[in-house]
Amino acid sequence: MSQKVLIVDDEEGIRESLKLILGDFYELILTDSGENALEVLKNAKDVGVILLDIKMRKVHGLDILKEIKARHPKIHVIMVTGYKSVETASEAARLGASGYIVKPFKSEEILTAVKKAINNVSV
Amino acid sequence: MFQFNPFIPSIFCAFFILLSGSFVLFKNPKSKVTQSFFFSTVATFIWLSTYSLANNLNLNTDQQTLLLRIGYCGVSFISIFYFSLSASFINIQNLKLFTYFNFCYGIVIALIILKTNYIVNDIYYYPWGIYPKAGNFHPLFLIYFMFLIVAGLIIGAIELSNKQDNKKFTHLKYIVFSSSIYSFACVDFMPNYGINIYPIGFIFATLFSLTIFYGIIKYQLMEVHVIIKRGLIYSIILTLISIIFLTSTIIFEKIFQGFLGYKTLTASLITTILILILTNPLRTKLQFTIEKSLFKSSSFEAIEENELLRKEVANTERLRAIATLASGLIHEIRNPLTSLTVFAEQLQSRKNDPEFLDKCQKIFLKETGRVNELLTQLLTFAKPTPPSLQRIDPEQLINDTLLLLSPQVESQGIKIERTFPKNQLITADPNQLKQAFLNIILNALDAMPNGGIMSIDTNIQNNYYVISIKDTGLGIAEKDLNHIFDPFFSLKEKGTGLGLAITHGIIEQHKGKITVKSQITKGAEFNVFLPLA
Secondary structure (H helix, E strand, C coil): CCCEEEEECCCHHHHHHHHHHHCCCCEEEEECCHHHHHHHHHHCCCEEEEEEECCCCCCCHHHHHHHHHHHCCCCEEEEEECCCCHHHHHHHHHCCCCEEEECCCCHHHHHHHHHHHHHHHHC | CCCCCCHHHHHHHHHHHHHHHHHHHHHCCCCHHHHHHHHHHHHHHHHHHHHHHHHHCCCCHHHHHHHHHHHHHHHHHHHHHHHHHHHHHHCCCCHHHHHHHHHHHHHHHHHHHHHCCCCEEEEEEECCEEEEEECCCHHHHHHHHHHHHHHHHHHHHHHHHHCCCHHHHHHHHHHHHHHHHHHHHHHHHHHHHCCCCCCCHHHHHHHHHHHHHHHHHHHCHHHCCCCCCHHHHHHHHHHHHHHHHHHHHHHHHHHHHHHHCCCCHHHHHHHHHHHHHHHHHHHHHHHHHHHHHHHCCCHHHHHHHHHHHHHHHHHHHHHHHHHHHHHHHHHHHHHHHHHHHHHHHHHCCCCCCHHHHHHHHHHHHHHHHHHHHHHHHHHHHHCCCCCCCEEECHHHHHHHHHHHCHHHHHHCCEEEEEECCCCCCEEECHHHHHHHHHHHHHHHHHCCCCCEEEEEEEEEECCEEEEEEEECCCCCCHHHHCCCCCCCCCCCCCCCCCHHHHHHHHHHHCCCEEEEEECCCCCEEEEEEEECC
């Protein structure tokens, strides 16, 4: 079963960029908020990896991470942030994030991180 | 067997003085003032400790002479470091060369003291102990010693009469005062000339250190900040009183026994009770004095302290604001930067895909435009232009602002209610104020995507023209209310988070204030207070 990648970011530009990088290799679901992401996860059962923005306007990415991990512990969540701080990085790790990518990212970084996560899921 | 002599207490004082100098240096090691103070305490320590050792150790005459000579080197450096302390505190550049000259002089004098008999020659044997005898050139040495002490005091006193700055004045006052006390230690030169005077210089040296210490605790003398706790001070007092109590008990008991000639428990009991009665008021008195002199400050000091605290709080707030601004700015710029990077990366491999090229162009224009808009807003926020004030009709201004937004108001089906007092004019910059209201009203409209009521009421309260803008929208959560005016704090999908920060800045520039009340799902109310005068 192919693993879908869920992209959660409130910035259209970032969603489009991630779509451009991953679109040729994976089936993608794009959402603009954490709440929508949780909604998507209720219905879509084959999401293997989530790329989750940390600083979103409505609900903080780390709160969403907590929710996702509580409901779907097997899904790999890679946090994406524009502002890396030791506190958020360690908090993300503590909450079970599989990776931490800082913007502006390169295509290769995203591809490698998602590939790694998908492989882990398959194992 | 030790015999009581002035050099026994002086060794304790020597250690205390050295400790105080080391403490001050440890607290502020880079200051020239603390360095000079420290070295003057080292010189004092050498003087007091060697004299004490020469008197209290079982040594032969040669060894005693050597120790006294070393001690005298310490004495010669006291005036040099004292002068350098005054000079560095006042920070007179012209005295630098003179200070260096003095150090060289000190080294030469030390060599003369150690190797020849010109300054120290032989030993005097007094009933209270041994003491160095002045050599033929000692008067010259003494004159220069006194010259440095007096010069230090004079430059301090001159500076004291010129100082306007309160804090520096107090500090200088302490330095001059403590040094004046120390200068009394010069009585210790008398026994050098055969005058049988008990050398009590160590008492003045200790008082010097104690005064400096007091100055540090109360006035951050030498920029050394010490936080003292009441508990600690009272523990020290209690210990001191206990020591006084015990010593007095023992002494009085001995006196009683001497007079009465018998050893019974009654004598000890009577003395204990007597001393207990005597020390209790002493304790209260001491406690009161300490409380008054250390913890209670004059109204001027209280104002100064409050001002310092206020500045500290403002500084912390400013740093917090900068941190928020920086993290917000990084976030706002890195997002478009990421899109631009990714699209640029993909350009080479997808250059023949017209759909990609179309999207690429849109993204490039959108994201660069966004950064530009952000920078414009940031500039408005960071460098606000001073308001160009004129008499305006606020009612007209709000109506004009609403007119600008009428398409959005209509499309969202929002009803507007307004109440204005008649013909009230205020002094303000119409363009800036329009921008401020635009930001508030836009927020209100964005909070009511599915329609609602926006009421704009104005009234006059205590010399302020108050504009109240209420909506029936989504409301703001309590945790977000405190951050609503922070730059880059936004609850909106497409907000930069600068709108309300700019509004806040504009209202502040008009010497007014802005407040917000809200509850989640129950709408929000912004109140803008503008001075009438």
